[in-house]
Amino acid sequence: PCKFSIKGEELEIISIFNMGYTSRCCVWDDNLIILPSDNGKLTWVNIDTGSKVYEFSVVSSDFIVHIDWSVDKDALWVCGFSRLSYCAVTRNEKGDVVKVSTNYRISTHEISCCGVDFSLDSSKLAVGDLAGNVYLYDCNIDLCHPLEMWNVGASVRCITWLDDSCLLIGCLDGLSHKWIIGEGIEIYFAMEGSIIHTRLSNNRKYFAVGTSLGKVGIFSLDDESIGGAHSNIICPVSVFIAHKSQPDREDTRFGQLGKQAEVWSLSWSPDDKHLATCSEDQTVRIWEAGSWVGVA
Numbered sequence: 001p002c003k004f005s006i007k008g009e010e011l012e013i014i015s016i017f018n019m020g021y022t023s024r025c026c027v028w029d030d031n032l033i034i035l036p037s038d039n040g041k042l043t044w045v046n047i048d049t050g051s052k053v054y055e056f057s058v059v060s061s062d063f064i065v066h067i068d069w070s071v072d073k074d075a076l077w078v079c080g081f082s083r084l085s086y087c088a089v090t091r092n093e094k095g096d097v098v099k100v101s102t103n104y105r106i107s108t109h110e111i112s113c114c115g116v117d118f119s120l121d122s123s124k125l126a127v128g129d130l131a132g133n134v135y136l137y138d139c140n141i142d143l144c145h146p147l148e149m150w151n152v153g154a155s156v157r158c159i160t161w162l163d164d165s166c167l168l169i170g171c172l173d174g175l176s177h178k179w180i181i182g183e184g185i186e187i188y189f190a191m192e193g194s195i196i197h198t199r200l201s202n203n204r205k206y207f208a209v210g211t212s213l214g215k216v217g218i219f220s221l222d223d224e225s226i227g228g229a230h231s232n233i234i235c236p237v238s239v240f241i242a243h244k245s246q247p248d249r250e251d252t253r254f255g256q257l258g259k260q261a262e263v264w265s266l267s268w269s270p271d272d273k274h275l276a277t278c279s280e281d282q283t284v285r286i287w288e289a290g291s292w293v294g295v296a
Contacts, residue, residue, distance in 0.1 A: 017050030036064035056100040115159035128156030160198040170195030199266040210263025214243040243279035
């Protein structure tokens with residue numbers, strides 16, 4: 001993992017260390033960073049020294065692919081290849097973590113858990129898997145048995161709530177499906193390449209889509225003529241190449257990873273004036289909303 005310092009428009013690496021295992025994600029806990037391992041453990045790390053502060057086993061022999069805090073910051077959602085776990089975090093009077101216990105575990109996913117998102121009011125949880133299943137859970141009632149389940153016919157890669165009753169589902173075949181809760185699922189639009197990540201803007205007026213070919217699509221939900229998220233009319237704003245593959249790249253520190261250009265992650269700035277894209281080419285780029293010109 002690396003720690004960066006932002007100076008103007010440049011990012012400076014101020015520390016880098018190797019934990020000896022692969023981590024696909026991380027999350028901050030005050031001034032510590034939580035890193036999942038490939039054997040079901042969570043490790044709290046001092047980012048300045050790289051030393052372990054706490055370590056807890058939360059799932060047995062499962063590769064953790066995503067972690068995030070609960071709404072109240074007193075538990076962690078831990079997403080593995082085949083299960084989703086709710087892990088309560090217990091602290092002492094000094095605020096030190098003394099225990100991490102798995103209170104709920106959902107293991108209904110057929111292959112690997114891929115695509116997780118809470119509804120905007122945090123009352124529902126949607127989870128997908130590579131077998132094409134999408135599960136809907138009520139967070140206030142039962143996290144062990146889904147309310148509904150649909151199969152979209154292709155491997156699910158990402159899920160985004162457009163509002164509290166409408167889901168956007170991105171698949172590896174390039175199709176995006178829209179699930180209006182209580183009405184069913186239909187094909188919404190198609191992208192060239194696989195859909196890897198989707199992200200709703202903070203003002204809920206736009207959503208961005210990243211693909212396996214390095215492209216980013218921007219779509220509007222704010223046009224009165226389309227009727228918002230529940231309409232079957234798609235309103236594209238822009239499609240542009242955010243990252244380009246570099247098959248002849250001489251930098252081999254990341255193996256083949258640095259040569260490909262999948263858009264792995266998208267993030268809107270708090271004021272929605274910029275969009276950040278993170279790619280398999282090991283770069284992060286910043287785009288100005290509206291003009292979609294790269295500024296960093």
